Amino acid sequence: MNDKTVPTYAYLKHPVTGEICVYPGDFEQKHCESALQYKAKPNDVFVCSYSKCGTTWLQNIIWLILHKGEQIRGDIRKQIPMLEFDGDEKLNQIDDSKFPRVVKTHFKLKWVPQHPKAKYIYITRNPKDAMVSYYYHCKGFVSHFDCEDLDFNKLFDLYVKGDVEFWGYFDHVTEWYQKRNETNVLFLLYEDLKVDPKGEILKIAEFLGKNYFESLLVENGKLLQQVIQDSSFSVMQTASAELISLPRPKSLPFIRKGVIGDWNNHLSSEQSKIMEELIKEKGDPSGWSSLWDKHENVWSI
Numbered sequence: 244m245n246d247k248t249v250p251t252y253a254y255l256k257h258p259v260t261g262e263i264c265v266y267p268g269d270f271e272q273k274h275c276e277s278a279l280q281y282k283a284k285p286n287d288v289f290v291c292s293y294s295k296c297g298t299t300w301l302q303n304i305i306w307l308i309l310h311k312g313e314q315i316r317g318d319i320r321k322q323i324p325m326l327e328f329d330g331d332e333k334l335n336q337i338d339d340s341k342f343p344r345v346v347k348t349h350f351k352l353k354w355v356p357q358h359p360k361a362k363y364i365y366i367t368r369n370p371k372d373a374m375v376s377y378y379y380h381c382k383g384f385v386s387h388f389d390c391e392d393l394d395f396n397k398l399f400d401l402y403v404k405g406d407v408e409f410w411g412y413f414d415h416v417t418e419w420y421q422k423r424n425e426t427n428v429l430f431l432l433y434e435d436l437k438v439d440p441k442g443e444i445l446k447i448a449e450f451l452g453k454n455y456f457e458s459l460l461v462e463n464g465k466l467l468q469q470v471i472q473d474s475s476f477s478v479m480q481t482a483s484a485e486l487i488s489l490p491r492p493k494s495l496p497f498i499r500k501g502v503i504g505d506w507n508n509h510l511s512s513e514q515s516k517i518m519e520e521l522i523k524e525k526g527d528p529s530g531w532s533s534l535w536d537k538h539e540n541v542w543s544i
């Protein structure tokens with residue numbers, strides 16, 4: 244019988260290299276293989292992240308910008324498929340003649356289909372908050388992870404070792420950070436989006452194309468205001484069960500708390516220290532460990 248105090252994962256194999264990708268437990272080899280067959284198209288927009296770093300928020304913003312304020316109706320995955328779960332066939336079913344295809348993925352850089360003209364928007368978040376959010380993620384999706392008695396401390400230990408889904412947080416962010424200056428990559432921080440949604444939304448629109456940027460500003464920034472409003476935490480939390488329609492307890496909405504520093508309510512001082520050492524060890528060589536220096540409230544207790 245599975246240990247219900249930790250998430251159950253599926254270890255799926257790259258069909259060519261044999262490399263392993265760790266998926267939530269209820270996925271199968273066919274999901275991984277189909278995902279790897281997808282060929283990126285020139286006007287695709289990839290929303291890339293490690294789990295729980297603000298992916299859904301970013302997806303919603305991108306959608307609102309591309310669709311001139313028209314909201315996503317129903318489950319977000321119907322409009323923005325997830326590469327590793329939905330795979331090649333579903334992605335190719337999307338008609339991209341009017342609007343670019345938007346693809347969500349938690350795959351590491353090497354596994355994400357590349358096209359020199361496609362756009363890649365990566366979002367990350369301080370790993371202490373991302374870990375806490377991941378705990379509630381697993382608690383909310385017990386059927387995926389088969390972990391009814393999930394234990395926070397055990398999950399923490401797995402998280403810092405990288406023994407969690409999609410190769411873990413630390414290597415994921417390192418690889419994408421090194422690519423941040425390429426012209427078709429935009430590297431974003433959850434915390435920047437929290438502090439300055441207007442500035443970050445404009446930055447995203449500019450990256451998507453001059454016409455999108457300009458259309459946000461016409462009529463005194465009417466569309467910009469609409470995008471800010473419709474991607475706000477309160478609006479998204481109200482729509483949470485509709486956006487992510489997989490069954491979850493009502494008390495644990497997917498759009499859960501949306502704050503900076505919730506780790507203070509969960510990590511022990513020892514766990515906090517372990518994270519800090521890891522951030523230094525993994526993030527100092529490439530420089531991503533200083534990403535949050537400008538946000539005093541991220542590390543403050």
Ligand code: A3P
Nearest residue numbers: 295296297298299300376475476498499500501
């Ligand atoms: P919390 O669990 O800390 O609340 P992902 O989409 O990558 O799984 O990330 C989910 C996290 O982003 C959750 O964090 C969720 O609440 C937060 N989030 C989603 N939409 C948000 C918004 N509009 N504003 C702030 N945070 C948001």
